[in-house]
Amino acid sequence: MPEKKILFVIHSLEEGGAERVLINLLKRFDYKRYEVDLCVVEKRGIYFGELPHQVKVVSLFNSELISKLFRVLHIRFNINYFYKWLANKKITNSYDVGISFLDSSFTDILFFLDQKIKRKISWVHSSYQTYSNFSRFYSGKYKQRVIRDRYSRLDSIVFVSEDSKKEFEAIFGRFPSMEVIYNMIDAQGIVEKSNEPINESFDTSITNIVALGVLLPVKGYDKLIAATKLLKDDKLKFKIRILGNGYLENELKKQIAALGVEDVVELIGFHYNPFPYLKQSQIFVMTSVSEGLPTALCEAMILGLPAVVTDCSGCRELVDYGEYGIMTTQSVEGIYSGLKELIVSEEKRNYYCVKSLKRAATFDDSKILQEVYNIIDQNQ
Numbered sequence: 001m002p003e004k005k006i007l008f009v010i011h012s013l014e015e016g017g018a019e020r021v022l023i024n025l026l027k028r029f030d031y032k033r034y035e036v037d038l039c040v041v042e043k044r045g046i047y048f049g050e051l052p053h054q055v056k057v058v059s060l061f062n063s064e065l066i067s068k069l070f071r072v073l074h075i076r077f078n079i080n081y082f083y084k085w086l087a088n089k090k091i092t093n094s095y096d097v098g099i100s101f102l103d104s105s106f107t108d109i110l111f112f113l114d115q116k117i118k119r120k121i122s123w124v125h126s127s128y129q130t131y132s133n134f135s136r137f138y139s140g141k142y143k144q145r146v147i148r149d150r151y152s153r154l155d156s157i158v159f160v161s162e163d164s165k166k167e168f169e170a171i172f173g174r175f176p177s178m179e180v181i182y183n184m185i186d187a188q189g190i191v192e193k194s195n196e197p198i199n200e201s202f203d204t205s206i207t208n209i210v211a212l213g214v215l216l217p218v219k220g221y222d223k224l225i226a227a228t229k230l231l232k233d234d235k236l237k238f239k240i241r242i243l244g245n246g247y248l249e250n251e252l253k254k255q256i257a258a259l260g261v262e263d264v265v266e267l268i269g270f271h272y273n274p275f276p277y278l279k280q281s282q283i284f285v286m287t288s289v290s291e292g293l294p295t296a297l298c299e300a301m302i303l304g305l306p307a308v309v310t311d312c313s314g315c316r317e318l319v320d321y322g323e324y325g326i327m328t329t330q331s332v333e334g335i336y337s338g339l340k341e342l343i344v345s346e347e348k349r350n351y352y353c354v355k356s357l358k359r360a361a362t363f364d365d366s367k368i369l370q371e372v373y374n375i376i377d378q379n380q
Contacts, residue, residue, distance in 0.1 A: 002035040013045025017295030125292040127313035129167035160293035163313035194275035206237040210281040212296040215246025220287035227335040306352030308338040324359040
């Protein structure tokens with residue numbers, strides 16, 4: 001019989017770094033030692049098929065609209081009676097540990113199930129200070145409420161990077177148990193998947209560049225696309241592929257057309273296995289405004305891609321301020337300069353390839369898994 005019962009809570013299993021990390025973690029979990037249930041707030045997402053058969057899934061909402069209504073009542077008005085009733089109706093077991101794996105208002109579900117969960121933990125994947133959507137949201141009376149009713153009541157808060165922890169402390173302050181555990185990346189799986197065939201040919205006479213992430217403002221793709229215009233004007237031979245879906249797709253396509261860079265930058269949508277695209281590229285670029293610990297950058301480093309990243313939380317920690325990759329300002333000119341430096345110099349690409357592989361050694365899945373177990377078993 002398993003020693004402990006664990007409940008994980010996450011919004012959905014849609015495309016996203018935290019969702020991929022959770023799947024990586026659950027694939028490696030010791031199910032002889034732990035019995036695991038997963039509460040998915042909204043029953044949607046691409047990763048359900050990858051869940052281990054040992055994980056029992058409970059979903060709270062089949063309708064995104066109803067889920068949003070409950071969330072608005074909770075956040076804006078602190079009206080939670082029906083939310084608590086629904087959570088307790090759907091989740092009937094008791095647990096030794098409850099983990100909100102992507103900290104948000106959904107972390108409060110652990111408290112809706114208060115008597116059913118002995119220890120409560122939240123995983124912070126975001127940078128709450130530098131991303132304006134978060135810093136604007138967590139203010140005033142709501143900020144005081146989450147400090148009082150959420151963070152001060154958690155048994156542990158886990159951060160995916162030191163940057164993420166520092167930014168959290170700047171907004172919410174310090175709490176007794178705050179630890180940093182890097183994400184599980186599944187290095188072996190990434191290498192194996194990178195060898196799978198894809199229906200796309202890469203021109204080996206040019207420099208192929210890849211970006212990976214949802215098409216949202218926080219990813220800074222508008223600046224990346226603007227930078228491609230400068231690179232094209234310099235007569236450089238390259239192509240940038242951006243992998244991901246999101247509501248900015250049409251807007252970014254219009255920008256690409258307006259700048260006349262359709263031949264050098266392409267939005268190719270979400271790909272369930274992006275790793276062959278990474279393997280066949282020579283440069284990885286990330287132009288984010290804010291990151292917790294960027295999963296895509298970790299994956300690119302595992303495949304030895306030299307990286308160009310903007311100076312933002314998470315990214316600067318992984319490249320160590322330029323030691324393991326080129327770090328630029330969050331500007332069109334900065335991105336242009338960083339990419340040009342690697343496009344024109346094969347020697348520098350090779351140098352940062354070695355640096356990426358060296359940095360990737362940090363992502364020791366066995367070590368990270370043990371750190372997760374240590375948090376779960378703490379004070380037991």
